[in-house]
Structure formats: structure tokens, C-alpha cells
Amino acid sequence: MPVSPKIYHGNSTPSPDAELAALIDAHPKPSSLSEYSYGTAGFRYEASLLPCVFVRMGIFAALRSASLGGEEVGAMITASHNAEPDNGMKLADSHGGMLDAAWEEHAVSLANAPDSQHALALIHTLLSQHTSTGDGGNSSKKKLPKMVVHIGRDTRSHSLPLAALVIRASRAMGATVIDHGEVTTPQLHHFVMHANGHMLPSIIPQRCNESGYCEIMAMSYAALLRTGSVGGKGNVGKQRLHSTSTLVIDGACGIGALKINQFQHIFEKLRAEGCTVGLPTLHTVNFPGDGPLNDKCGAEYVQKQQLPPRLYTPSSKGAVSKRYMTSFDGDADRIVFHFEDEAGKFHLLDGDKIAVLVSSFIQDELRCIDPEGKAVKCGVVQTAYANGSSTLYLKNVVKTNVVIAKTGVKFVHAAAHHHFDVGVYFEANGHGTVLFGPKFYDFISAADAKLRGTSRHNRANIALRRLRVLPALVNQSVGDAMSDMMLVDAILFLRGWDLSTWSKLYSDMPSKQAKVKVADRSIITTNENETAAVAPAALQIALQAAMDDMISQESSGNGPKPRCFVRPSGTEDAVRVYAEANTQKGADTLAYEAMMLIYKLCGGVGAPPQPLITNRL
Template sequence: MSALPKIYRGNSTPLPDAELAALIDAYPKPSRLSEYSYGTAGFRYEASLLPCAFVRMGIFTALRSASLGGEEVGAMITASHNAERDNGMKLADSHGGMLDADWEEHAVSLANAPDSKHVLALMRTLANRVGTTAPDGKFPPMVVHIGRDTRSHSTPLAELVIRSARAMGATVIDHGTVTTPMLHHFVMHANGHMLPMCIPQRCNEGGYYEIVAMSYAALLRTGGTIVGVGGGCRRLPSASTLVIDGACGIGAIKVDEFRRIFARLSDEGCTVGLPSLRVVNFPGDGPLNVDCGAEFVQKQQSPPKFYGDSASGASRQYVTSFDGDADRVVFHYEDGGGEFHLLDGDKIAVLVSSFIQDELRCIDPDGTAVKCGVVQTAYANGSSTLYLKNVVKTNVVIAKTGVKFVHAAAHHHFDVGVYFEANGHGTVLFGPKFYDFIASAEARLRGTPRHDRANIALRRLRVLPALVNQSVGDAMSDMMLVDAILFLRGWDLSTWASLYSDMPSKQAKIKVADRTVITTNDNETAATAPVALQIALQAAMDAMATQENAKDGPKPRCFVRPSGTEDAVRVYAEANTQKGADSLASEAMILIHKLCGGVGAPPQPLITNRL
């Protein structure tokens, strides 16, 4: 049984400046760190560097809640797919998504202030600027939700956030060890006025499981009402047991608890199509994220190590891998010959978007009522982009790399926006026009036979916003969404994988003296400086296209982007052969070394052992 959160009331009035300053000064900024930087979703460093920032982020989260009139916000202590030695914090705004971009600079300023005097001055300035205090100088009610992963240092770091947030007068709701998506879910549901009417408000862990399980079961049940398919859908034997690689992290624990809900569904007769869930790679089975988990599987394109488990043969035909905080998921299997096959975020985006559009067209054949689309980054495989455009016939937008950019683009461009980065982080966002469409369809189809195809499509679409985590990528809910779609289509992973073949690709990195000499366009598909670099890269791509005789299919491409954390440049190349991708990446690295101040000897040609 999942534990209820602990609630810590804040001080009736914030601590006097002297006491708050003492708390801040007890955890000074580490001398070996020049400054804290804010990544895609927050701060992430080796754990011993973080106490200073975490004390200040407790103050920051309380202040952010005050700036929203007391709406509830969150902080998740995790370093996601990083090694055990690292930790970090992901911040959740009141809508459940990531912190508003305009507030990132305030978080960075507080984290990097030299001492308590400057922290308090920044705090007062910011409070006055956003009008968070009453005339008597008091803050409105403030609420901060806290969650943490399984790292040994996550609990003491969380305690620092709790102490400083309470010192500000905030109430802290401590959810203990949870996945990152759960923490975002709790925050979104705590501010219930932001939820669409079709999503029940559930603010705790048990409620989260209930929503995912019940909406998943409701989606599966629609497969038993289509006339002419043998009385309903059937699960293929190869998809009867779903093995979950938990990356030796929090996801394994939570999926194992979720299995109890499955047992209840079975007891209640909701057994149509339910797979058996088998969880491997728990905390303690092996090192966190080492040789297992979504990051390892997707980057290495090889199966995970099954610590303490002899999974083989048939039990490896239907496998998913989570990352350390369970906001990424990829699927994979080994065929009869033992060959490994990966279905990454690109494949998930294709599966999910095609399913949604098929169901929408059953109600709206013209496809004009709701604008659907997929947001990808430059790292998306070119074959997936072509398939989305030419076969699924959906809109595709390329956004800057990073989940906060693709999430914003999905909101901005589409009424139903699907995004999955290749690493498996993604979700589906449903906008106001979608809910209006569902309401209109319900009125129009009321009284029609239950097995009418448009009626079935309506029931499927109506349940999706509850099944899919609307705030952030969620390995557990995404896993259940994919499983339901495969069941409804009567597919296994091999059928799904056969939709299209990925272009071979190569990723590499080269050190430079100063990464700022390279700039790119908004979606990072082309370099804007140095000018000579993009000209040379384009010439290399054109030459590879001629060499490979790439006329009708995806064209070879290559892009480069400066690293966000070190003086290095990241290279991505893809072509119709692995040799071509390696060659293109090698040429890009040589160009960067020559034109952008490469460090050390010129790079050697890249060679991949895979065909």
C-alpha cells in the first residue's frame, strides 16, 4: 500500500532575517564550482555540490508559490539517468509542468548569490517586483510538494529544501520516494482548477495508480466491441508478459506497487487483454542506471543487463526500460535469432500519433475539427519524420533540443500535440479545442449503437487525457498507453517495428577551446556561425547523397550543436548506411576541429562495428 504524504506546516511567520541568514550561511557555495547553471528542468551536479543550492531552492519554491497567489508548486530531488554519485532538482510549476522559463533566471540568481546578505536582498527585490507580499510584509499561503528518487543522498538533500521552505512560512507536502512524473502529477492535481473535467482529481500516489489503471482498462475494453474481429481483440502470445527494466531505480518499486491495482482489476472482472507485468532491476539489484535503463538501452542500442534475473528467450520478446526517475521509456525485444531491436521515442511518436489520428477520423473524416501534430527535435530519425508526413499524414514541427522546448511547441502549435524525444521522454498534450470536439461528438452520437465505430472512437479518445500524464513525460503511463494501442491493433513489437526502418546514425562529441564560437538556428538543424562551417557541412551532405544515390528516400544529414555543459560540440549524422553515417560524422568533426578551435590532435575517422 502506498504511503500517504507527510505534511509539514510552515512557520506562522517567516524566520527573522538573522535566523534565515544563518541557515543559508551554514551551507556556503562550494569553492570548486564557479557557478550553478539551469539545465532543461533544473539543477544537476555531483551530490556534494548541491546543499547550498538546495537550501536556496527551498526559499525559491516558497517564493514561487507566493507569486502565484498560493498555488502549489513542486521540487523533485533526482538526477534522472545520471550515475548514483549525482543528484539534482527538477522544479514543477503550478500547472504541473516545468518551471516557467521567465523564472529560471531568478532560480539561477538565488543559487549563485555569494552569501546570505545577497540571497535575502534578491529575495526581497523579487518579492516586491512580483507583488507577493501584503502591505504588512507577509506572504500569502505557500505550498511546496517534495519528492525524491532512491539515491542515498536524496533524503538529506530533500530535508534541506523542507527546512528552508518552512522557514519562509510555506507548508511542505513530502511525498517521500516517488517517480518524477508522480510528483508533477501531484502538483497538477493539487491545483485542481487547472484540470479538464474529464480527469478526476487525485492528489496522492494511490490516486495516481487508480487513474492510470482505470483509464487503461477502459481503453482496453473498447477492443471487445468492434463487430467482425472475432468478438474483440486478442493479445498475441509474444505480448502476454511485459517485462519492465526499472534501471535499479524508483520506477521498479512503483511499477511493482502498481501491479496490485492490476490484481484488483482482475478481481473485478476487467481482465480483457491484461498482460502479466514482470519487474526486474530493482534498487539494490545493481548500480543505478549502470548497464540498464532507458538511457543505456537507447544510446548503446543493446539490451540491458538483467541483474539477478535469468530473463531469456520468450521473456525477452516484450520489454520496456525506464530511466532512473521513470520519466523516459523505450521498448525493445530479441527475435528468434537473438537479434536486438529497439523501439525508441521516434517509434512511440509514430504509434501514438497514428492511433489518435485514426480515431479522430472515425468521428471527423475531413480531419478539420482538431489540429494534430508531432513535435520532434533534430535528433529524430529522418525515416520517422518521413513516415509521419507521408503515411500518418500529420503535421511535424522541429523544436530546439530539450523537453521544455518540445513541450512548449506541442502546446503552441497543436490541439493534440504528440512529442517523444528519441530518448523516450514524451507525452500527448490535449488543448481546449480537443475537449470541445469531444463534447460536440458526445452530443451528436448520443443514442447510437455502442459498437458503432464512431462511438468506439469517442470512448477511446475520451479516456486518453486521463491515461496520459498531461504535465510531463511519464514512463508508467506511456508504457500502458503503448500496450493498450498494441492490444487494440493486435500487434506485437515486431509488427510495430516493421512500420519503417531507421536510417543508420552516429553521434559523437569533439572538444573545442570555446563552444560559444558556434551558434545555431532556433531548432538547431543548421549552424549560423562560423558561416563557413554550415557551407562545408552542406557540401558534405550533398556529396554523401550523391555517393549513396539517395533520390527518393530520406537524405543524409548532419548537424552540430554546442554542448550546454562543457566546451565541446555534439555531432549527429545519419545516412542510408552505417558507413555513410560514420563518414559524415567524421567529416563534421574534422571541420569543427579546423574551423572552431578544436583542442588536441585532429580527430580520427569514426568506425562503428555494427553493419
């Protein structure tokens, strides 16, 4: 059951600088690490390297709250889909999303300050520039603004002691700390967004704790399912397809497995009250302790390897059907679906397939109210890693707008906000959500006034009921495996589909991902959305020649063409490769040719790459 958060009030000392300096000096920067860097989702390293940065980020989180006039911010201790030895921190800004890009630079500067003297100087500079403390920002001379920091952590053994460092440092700054304990990353982001309630539209109830999070999403999910019992075209009635009656959830041996059971309790209560429309049975496997975190299970493994997860949970907990399955990652912000058909063949439905399903559903419902589709601008944000077949399907069949953004959730999230009133984004890895802008809420208000008094069986009225619950069901701050799971399940129920039907909407082009270690990844630069290399110039010329050769070998008609792109890794001296072709052999060949070009033109290290051969079940 959900546990109430613990609240720690900030320390009040005559000289907070002395306490901060002592904390920083007690956890110096490791000599083995030249510099901390902030990736697309924060800091992430082997856990023994993190005490230094966690102390400083506890201070930094309080600073960020102070800079926002006391709005509440968050720090999530997790390494997401990484292996158990790693850990990291994801910082949540007051809107519940990721840290503002300008403040990422300040976080990196503070993390890399050589000692407490330099760190304190930077702290006072930030206070002076971004708060109204006066006296040069010296926190010992004038009371700071209100500061509130929410803390959450995943199930890794080192997450608890690392969280304790963040709490100590934030309190030393004078911040109030709200410790939510073990929660998913999306839950922590949700708490922060709802704590700053003035940012929420009136259509979303304010729920700042774990019980509220579970209740608002479960009740919205049940409300969406109930619209399937109303007569009308496209409604399948009260009966589920047998193949979707039980949903098996691979929790990656992480926090998501623990939290999904809380929804099961709510569903049991709904059943007891007679609210049984469409609710599936949830069967969770791969709990913490059943097996190593993210090892041969979870969304990252399933999506990257295109293989089913290993099932660590003892068989005594019940037989596992593989007809309707989903996998979370270690902190439950990614999700993919998968199944085995009657012949035992594995089928993956990744973030691209989710984007197609969700965007087509939302646009269908909007058009029931606004047939011309002019009131609300909808669209999908993808990255270069999106399968080419999905992009063509979105453009030609769903007939929606598609924008390609730079790889990384913070970039696609920003693009969805910027370009669309209803912006759907799902990276191929399964991280994604739907963002609803002001025009969408205006549209709902206008539709409500227009349809008031009409029959509840009216198709436009059904659409309105469905659209109204979506912003509460869908986590508006960040991708959320539990939220997305319920959204997808509800859509499948309302359409009367199983995973096989969904999977057949289009066929993915065979693809291959790989990487090549290089001496210095900074010599490779790309265009804005990373679809082409800018430097070294010879690399893109050679890549284009390889793609042209593959196109001539594989006649693709009107379908997507073979393609390949490369980009420098954000976390290591390596270059990542992605290739697509009409056959798996073609994709493997194209990826290998790109790897050899990188090795020769970009300072490859170690042995030359070997030819790639993909084996599939």
C-alpha cells in the same frame, strides 16, 4: 504500497530573515564551482556540489508559490538518467509542467548569489516585484501569501539528505511542504498539476496523491483495453498475441521498478473482479540495489548505445523473455521499447517510433468521428534528433503536421501546446507525452451529444470511448514512462500487433551521435531549431559540403537524405554531433568529418577525434 505524504507546516518566527541567512551561510557555494547553470531540466551536478543550491531552491520554490498567489509548486530531487554520484533538481510550476522560462533566470541568480546578504536582497526584490507583501517585500514586516511546495525524490543515497535541506529552507520561508518521499518525477509533476485542480478539465478526475495517480491511470488503461472486446473493424477481441502476454520492464535499478508493482496489484484486483480484457503480465527487472543506477541498463543506455540492457535481477525471480521489453530511465520519465527476434537480433523502438504509433492511433480514432479531420488540429513535435525516416512517415503516411523544435523537453512541450489541439511529442530518447487542448474537449462534448443513444458497437462510439479516456491515461504535465508504457501497450493490443509488426512500419536511417570537447562552446551558435550552425560561418559551409558529398556517394531516391548537424552542449564545454546516412558506415564517416571540422574550426581540446566504427549485435 503507496505511502501517504508527510505534511510540514511553515515556520513562524519573528525574524525569518535570520533563519534564512543562517541556512544559506551554513551551506556556502563550493569554491570549485564557478557558476551554477540551469539546464533543460533544472540543476544537475555531482551530489557534493548541491547543498548550496538546494537550500536556495527550497527558498525559491516557496517564492514561486507566493508569486502565483499561493498556487502549489513542486521540487523533484533527481538526476534522471545520470550515474549514481550525480543529483539534481527539477522544478515544477503550478500547471504541473516545467518552470516558467522567465523564472529560470531568477533561479540561476539566487543559486549564484555570493553570500546570504546578496541572496536575501534578491529574495526581497522578487517578493516586492511578484507578490503583494508591501513594505518593499520584507517578509518580516508583512505576512506572505500562502505558499505550498511539493517535494519528491528518487532512490539515490544522497536524495534524502538533499530533500531535507529543501524542506528546511521552504519551511523557513513559511511555506507548507508536502513531502511525497520516493516517487517518480512524473508522479511529482502529476501531484502538482492535480493539487491546482482548477487547471484540470472536467474529463480528468482530480487525484493529488500516489494512490490516486495509480488508480486513475490503471483504470483508464483497463477501460481503453476493454474497447477491444467490442465488435467492429480494427478490434482484435479478448485474446492477446502470445508474444505480448508478458511485458518485461527494465527499471534501470531506479524508482520506476518500485512503482510499477503498484499497478500490478491493481491489475490483480481487476482480474479477481473478472476484468481481464487485455491485461498483460508485468515482469519487472533491475530494481534498486540489483545493480548500479542507470549503468548498462535503462532507457538512456539502450537508446544511445542501441544495445539491450544488462539484467541485474537474480534469475531466481523468473526467466526473462526478450520478445516484449521496455526500459525506463532512473526517474521514470523516459521509455523505449525493444525486443530480440528469433535469430537473436536486437531491435529498438525509440521515441520516434512511439510518436508514430501514438499519433496514427489518435488520428485514426478522431477520423472515425470526424472523417474530414477538420474539427481538431493534430500534429507531432520533433527535434533535429528525430530520425529522418520517422519524419517522412509522419508526413507521407500518417499525414499529420510535423513541427521541429529546439532540443529539450521544455521546448517541445511548449511547441505542442502552441501549435496543436492534440499535440504529440516524443524525443528520440523516449521522453514524451500527448497534450490535449480546449478544442479537443469541446470535440468530445459535441461527439458525446451527437452519438448519444447509438449502439455501443458503432465504430464512432467506440472511438469516442477510446478518446475520452486518453487525457486521464496520458500524463498531461510531463513525459511519464509508466503512463506511456500503458498507452503503447493498449494501442498494440487494440491493433493486434506485436513489437515486430510495429517495428516494420518504417526502417530507421542509420545514425551516429558523438561530441567534441572545445575550449569555449559559446562560439558555436545555431538557428532556432538547431538544424544548422550560424557561427562560425565556415563550419556550416563545410558541413554542407560534407553532406553533399555523402548524398552523391549514397543514392537515396525519394527517401530521407544524409544529414548532419552540430550544437553546443547545454551542460559542458563540448559540441554535440548527430549524423544520418543510408548506411552505418556513411553515418559514422559523416559524424567523424563533423568532429574534425569542430576540432579545427571551434577550438578543440585534447587529442584529435578518431575515426568512428559502430558495432551492432
